Amino acid sequence: MSVTKPDPETDLRRARLSTLARAPADRLCALFAAYAPQSPAHDLLRPPEIGTVMVRGRAGASGAPFNLGEMTVTRCSVRLASGAVGHGHVQGRAHAAARTAALIDALCQDGQGTAIEAAILTPLRAEAEAARAARATRAAATRVEFFTMVRGDNA
Amino acid sequence: MYVAVKGGERAIDNAHAWLAEERRGDPGVAELGIAQIREQLALAVARVMAEGSLYDPDLAALAIKQARGDLIEAVFLIRAYRTTLPRFGAARPVDTGAMACDRRISATFKDLPGGQILGPTFDYTHRLLDFALAADGMAPPDAPQSEASAGAMAHVTEFLAREGLIQPEAQGSATPRDLTREPLDFPADRPLRLQALARGDEGFVLSMAYSTQRGYGRTHPFVGELRIGTVAVEMDIPELGFAIELGEVVVTECETVNQFTGSRTEPPQFTRGYGLVFGQSERKAISMALVDRALRWEELGEDNVGAPAQDTEFVLYHADNVQATGFLEHIKLPHYVDFQSELELIRRLRAEAIAGQAREAAE
Known part of the structure; x- marks a missing residue:
């Protein structure tokens, strides 16, 4: 990690980019289209590009790292007319979503952070949390409740 | 020619x-x-x-x-x-302790914190064909839900580690060898073996694991913990200067607790085997953990009994089903010229043998 001291701006951006990366591509694009019907003018510093990232595990969950396998990622970088630069990364192969994530990142550098948090990030987080909870509650229902068999006594 | x-x-x-x-x-x-x-x-x-x-x-x-x-x-x-895609980099190792678990069971501790969570398992089904599935348009009833406990579930091995009852894991190099980037080379360290097993053929790894259970390099495994769920994948992004989550993957993890090692200076401790695979596949994860443990015989000071699952080269060279299929199936491609020379050779040998027999009969 190159960032050592806590920085609320960085934390906010990290959380934002992480949410965008995990969002369903169609949903991300739809929310952005509703927020900005006219896509803001921008230059592509890096056109949307599909690649992979090597996912790693640790031996015994806590030991030496090893290569588990890759996953697909799409990334894109844009610059707005104002000069604000945005970097987007999304899981999977999704050109439009990567470009949208980059535009959102750039617009947030450009003073629209609060509006975008409300219009795009808040619903995405709520939907991700609902999806997570839907699995967690189903898992919880399969939790085993042990009970001890009472031996028949011969009284 | x-x-x-x-x-x-x-x-x-x-x-x-x-x-x-x-x-x-x-x-x-x-x-x-x-x-x-x-x-x-x-x-x-x-x-x-x-x-x-x-x-x-x-x-x-x-x-x-x-x-x-x-x-x-x-x-x-x-x-x-x-192979057609550029690789942007390597993620930080996933934190399976923070997994959002669909399933989490232990065969060693009944009342472990967080509990035994069965998840969507085939276990306890009767393996009878369900003809209802042959009918179209049958929506299953909603699965029951209960309140989920918040917070991550600690690994079972952590409880053992706290008492010093299980071997701690060595930390190793931050950049593990990658057999998709360099040829498989021996000796293969444990990270390289784990990579090969994680992408190895499920049937092959299963059979190797089964052979250890049947006595060809027995390792006395208990499934300390088996968990299936979602983990976040986090990577440092150079242009940002910090790490972000790039997505999430479903993985299956198996940690086995195996019999002891110890020495004059070290009191006896349990040892470990480890399996981690993409997706829901506990057969593969358990198999991987057993084979991982069998391949550790040397570092744990055990005897090589000559079991196939102890032979790193044998296991790693034969685990990959794409390599195996390529070499196996290439023999169906035209070998007309090779075979022509074999044909000429056998005709000559036969002619010589028949001539020899005729000579003996004449004498």
């Missing part, structure tokens, strides 16, 4: 056209969509992602469709596609 032979282009084109027709099957039956395969054949998709070494459920589903359900052919397609 090498003789190039040309021909068969039209036959090949026609064969491919027929293959496409056969892949589609009866046009009166609805075509399978990629989303249907991804959602309804999820365990086949998981296997193709694990052995194809590429996590992308849509691509794996496409490969399964293209391969007509031949999963090794699908793995081959995914491996081939993967």
Whole structure:
């Protein structure tokens, strides 16, 4: 990690980019289209590009790292007319979503952070949390409740 | 002498056209969509992602469709596609302790914190064919839900580690060797072995693990913990100067607790085997943990009993089903010239032998 001291701006951006990366591509694009019907003018510093990232595990969950396998990622970088630069990364192969994530990142550098948090990030987080909870509650229902068999006594 | 032979282009084109027709099957039956395969054949998709070494459920589903359900052919397609992509970098090791668990069981501790969570398992089903599934339009009833406890579930091995009862894991190098970037080279350290096993053929790894249970390099395993769920993948992004989550993957993890090691200076401790695979595949994860443990005989000071599962070269050279298929199936391709020389040789040998017999009979 190159960032050592806590920085609320960085934390906010990290959380934002992480949410965008995990969002369903169609949903991300739809929310952005509703927020900005006219896509803001921008230059592509890096056109949307599909690649992979090597996912790693640790031996015994806590030991030496090893290569588990890759996953697909799409990334894109844009610059707005104002000069604000945005970097987007999304899981999977999704050109439009990567470009949208980059535009959102750039617009947030450009003073629209609060509006975008409300219009795009808040619903995405709520939907991700609902999806997570839907699995967690189903898992919880399969939790085993042990009970001890009472031996028949011969009284 | 090498003789190039040309021909068969039209036959090949026609064969491919027929293959496409056969892949589609009866046009009166609805075509399978990629989303249907991804959602309804999820365990086949998981296997193709694990052995194809590429996590992308849509691509794996496409490969399964293209391969007509031949999963090794699908793995081959995914491996081939993967080589066309640039690699942006390597993620930080996933934190399986923070997993959002669909399933989490322990065969060693009944009352572990967080509890035994069965998840969507085939265990305890009666393995009777369910003809209700043959009827269309049957939506299953909603699965029951209960309040979930918040917070991550600690690994079972952590409880043992707290008492010093299990060997701590060595930390190793931050950048593990990668057999998709450099040829497999021996001696293979544990991270390299784990990579090979994680992408190895499920059937092969299963059989190797089973052989250790049957006595060919016994390791006395208990399944300390088996968990299936979602983990975040986090990577440092140079242009940002910090790490972000790039997505999430479903993985299956198995930690085995095995019999002891100890010495004059170290009191006895349990040892470990480890399995981690993409997707939901506990057969593969448990198998991987058993084979990992068997391959650790040398570092744990155990005897080499000559068991196949203790032979690193044997296991690693034969675990990859794409390599194995390529070499196996190449013998069906034209070997006309090779065979011509064999044919000439056997005719000459036979002629000499017959002539020899005739001479003996004449004497």
